[in-house]
Amino acid sequence: MPDEADFKCLRCGAEFKLHYVKGVIEERTCPRCGSNSVRLLKKKETAGEPGK
Amino acid sequence: MMDVGRHPNIKLLAYSEIESISGYIGNFHVRVRKKARYVDETQCTACGECAKVCPVAVPDEYQLGLSLRKAIYIPFAQAVPSAYLIDMKACLGTNPIACGKCAEKCDKKCINYDMQDEIIEFDAGVVIVATGMDVYDPTELEEYGYTRYENVITSMEFERLISAGGPSDGHFIRPSDKRRPKTVGFIQCVGSRSERRGKPYCSNICCMNTVKDTLLLKDHYPDVEAKVFYIDIRAFGKGFEDLFKRSKEAGVQYIRGIPGEIIEDPVTKNLKVMVEDTTTNRISEHELDMIVLSVGVTPRADMPEVQQLLTLSKTPDGFFMEAHPKLKPVDAPTSGVFFAGCAEAPKDVKDSVTQASAAASRAMTVLSAGKIKLEAITSVINPEICRFCTICAQACPYKAIKVEPKKKSIELIEAMCKGCGTCGAECRFGAIKMRHFTDEQTYAQIDAYLEEDPYNKIIVFACNWCSYAGADTCGGARLQYPPSARLIRTMCSGRVDEDWVLYAFRKGAPIVVVSGCHFVDCHYIDANRWTQKRVEKLWDKLEKLGIRPDRLFLEWISAAEGQRFAKTMIDIERHRQRVTKEEIEYTMKVLSEQK
Numbered sequence: 049m050p051d052e053a054d055f056k057c058l059r060c061g062a063e064f065k066l067h068y069v070k071g072v073i074e075e076r077t078c079p080r081c082g083s084n085s086v087r088l089l090k091k092k093e094t095a096g097e098p099g100k
Numbered sequence: 101m102m103d104v105g106r107h108p109n110i111k112l113l114a115y116s117e118i119e120s121i122s123g124y125i126g127n128f129h130v131r132v133r134k135k136a137r138y139v140d141e142t143q144c145t146a147c148g149e150c151a152k153v154c155p156v157a158v159p160d161e162y163q164l165g166l167s168l169r170k171a172i173y174i175p176f177a178q179a180v181p182s183a184y185l186i187d188m189k190a191c192l193g194t195n196p197i198a199c200g201k202c203a204e205k206c207d208k209k210c211i212n213y214d215m216q217d218e219i220i221e222f223d224a225g226v227v228i229v230a231t232g233m234d235v236y237d238p239t240e241l242e243e244y245g246y247t248r249y250e251n252v253i254t255s256m257e258f259e260r261l262i263s264a265g266g267p268s269d270g271h272f273i274r275p276s277d278k279r280r281p282k283t284v285g286f287i288q289c290v291g292s293r294s295e296r297r298g299k300p301y302c303s304n305i306c307c308m309n310t311v312k313d314t315l316l317l318k319d320h321y322p323d324v325e326a327k328v329f330y331i332d333i334r335a336f337g338k339g340f341e342d343l344f345k346r347s348k349e350a351g352v353q354y355i356r357g358i359p360g361e362i363i364e365d366p367v368t369k370n371l372k373v374m375v376e377d378t379t380t381n382r383i384s385e386h387e388l389d390m391i392v393l394s395v396g397v398t399p400r401a402d403m404p405e406v407q408q409l410l411t412l413s414k415t416p417d418g419f420f421m422e423a424h425p426k427l428k429p430v431d432a433p434t435s436g437v438f439f440a441g442c443a444e445a446p447k448d449v450k451d452s453v454t455q456a457s458a459a460a461s462r463a464m465t466v467l468s469a470g471k472i473k474l475e476a477i478t479s480v481i482n483p484e485i486c487r488f489c490t491i492c493a494q495a496c497p498y499k500a501i502k503v504e505p506k507k508k509s510i511e512l513i514e515a516m517c518k519g520c521g522t523c524g525a526e527c528r529f530g531a532i533k534m535r536h537f538t539d540e541q542t543y544a545q546i547d548a549y550l551e552e553d554p555y556n557k558i559i560v561f562a563c564n565w566c567s568y569a570g571a572d573t574c575g576g577a578r579l580q581y582p583p584s585a586r587l588i589r590t591m592c593s594g595r596v597d598e599d600w601v602l603y604a605f606r607k608g609a610p611i612v613v614v615s616g617c618h619f620v621d622c623h624y625i626d627a628n629r630w631t632q633k634r635v636e637k638l639w640d641k642l643e644k645l646g647i648r649p650d651r652l653f654l655e656w657i658s659a660a661e662g663q664r665f666a667k668t669m670i671d672i673e674r675h676r677q678r679v680t681k682e683e684i685e686y687t688m689k690v691l692s693e694q695k
Contacts, residue, residue: 056640059653059675069684073632075656081671083668084656085654099143
């Protein structure tokens with residue numbers, strides 16, 4: 049889905065999708081434990097991927 | 101409005117728009133565009149002869165398009181100043197088609213087609229924001245058929261239809277056949293209290309507006325049958341319950357249930373609804389001549405412009421946020437700016453007048469004092485160290501820092517600074533010091549906390565207004581949280597410098613927590629957004645250095661969330677117990693080398 053990205057909660061380790069627009073800062077909360085220590089999981093670049 | 105117009109100490113700039121506001125409390129400079137009316141308002145006597153001869157008719161905005169007005173018009177009957185103006189988009193003018201009938205008819209020669217917008221500039225000590233609200237447009241609720249079915253109208257349109265100054269001169273008629281309706285239904289909470297469509301909040305005024313409308317209807321036309329479909333009637337406030345009772349006693353039926361759909365009879369144009377009355381659990385069908393959608397209140401569409409003009413912040417529902425909901429309910433976070441009316445939240449006339457009186461009083465306390473008390477906790481800039489990178493000016497939520505890189509000049513306007521310290525945390529050159537919250541003071545606190553047994557400590561940076569108060573609430577409620585937590589108070593989480601976090605790790609802290617207000621509660625407009633940005637960068641940095649990012653936590657905890665504070669600290673203590681001595685020593689070594 050557009051405007052969504054994968055995030056990981058540093059407190060409980062849960063991985064989930066949240067609304068994300070680059071450059072826009074939003075309050076993010078882990079849906080499992082409620083922590084705000086929610087980190088964007090950056091996509092690993094692969095050799096064949098276009099634009100890389 | 102007449103009183104305002106006549107008052108010797110009030111200058112009313114009608115038909116005008118603010119272009120810019122610069123400065124700060126006591127020293128605002130305002131630039132206003134006074135739009136061309138094309139009619140000299142000082143000479144116009146509102147005789148109306150011009151409108152009589154005007155050949156152009158367009159929908160009347162004041163009557164919500166239910167009637168027409170001329171291209172030369174008075175916006176509404178009680179408008180101040182009582183003078184005509186020309187809608188140039190509709191006017192035929194004199195070019196290319198020569199009309200000019202209004203100018204010919206005007207004996208006082210008030211009409212000037214070449215009139216230009218005028219720019220007015222003045223200084224002001226304080227600003228009161230009373231920009232009002234919009235009403236919800238129910239067109240998107242297709243099941244109600246608004247704009248598809250002629251006899252489905254909004255509560256605003258109903259107001260106009262029943263008003264003596266309205267399009268039907270106060271004769272209550274339904275739009276499809278201009279007959280007086282015999283049965284009228286009111287559907288409540290249209291566009292309010294809905295998470296999916298419309299707004300999630302209660303609009304505050306619609307219940308009592310409907311109660312008032314039903315009483316008006318029953319007063320004027322006792323034979324009209326009125327039915328109100330509602331979720332619950334919120335009749336709080338002086339005399340409101342009594343008014344609600346009067347409405348029921350007058351024969352108005354209140355049915356607890358909202359119709360799922362309106363169906364129009366294509367021949368009679370009558371409207372049918374089915375509704376489950378949740379007080380009796382029975383489904384009933386109603387045929388009505390007219391349905392009034394009791395629409396909710398929304399923030400004005402042009403609020404972002406006003407927000408930018410005065411560096412204001414908004415609550416999640418889109419209305420302007422006050423400095424403090426209980427202690428400063430009419431003050432904006434920006435000093436010298438106050439709120440009145442629905443710009444701050446949906447409210448009725450009485451509450452708007454109360455807030456307006458309070459805003460005027462607050463304004464007078466500032467103006468009559470002649471001087472203001474500054475925050476003791478403000479930033480101090482050392483221009484000799486400053487590299488004029490402008491990051492501090494970008495970070496300041498109050499725009500209190502003026503930097504001119506080309507001139508190599510930087511100035512902090514202390515009257516605007518509220519002391520969040522975000523500028524100091526963002527400055528990479530150490531050019532900004534914050535009074536009472538200096539780097540040295542914080543390092544001394546970290547040193548003291550980690551002097552003994554550092555591996556068993558959690559350093560928690562907590563903002564004064566929310567997280568620190570949340571810890572207090574936790575303690576006050578006798579909730580247990582691990583004794584390993586060591587709190588360092590800052591005015592705002594925005595003050596927590598990257599170097600403070602790294603310093604704590606370097607000194608042996610196994611875990612560091614940065615905590616502050618939830619985004620909507622930030623006491624410094626949006627300073628805590630910078631906190632989040634900084635922590636996100638720090639996670640990346642720690643990872644690059646081979647340090648687990650999950651040793652640094654970011655938590656938003658409000659003053660009321662004592663329980664959340666306790667739970668957060670208990671969870672984080674478990675993380676602390678998993679941090680090994682080897683990890684801590686590695687961190688200390690790596691960061692010492694970095695330094």
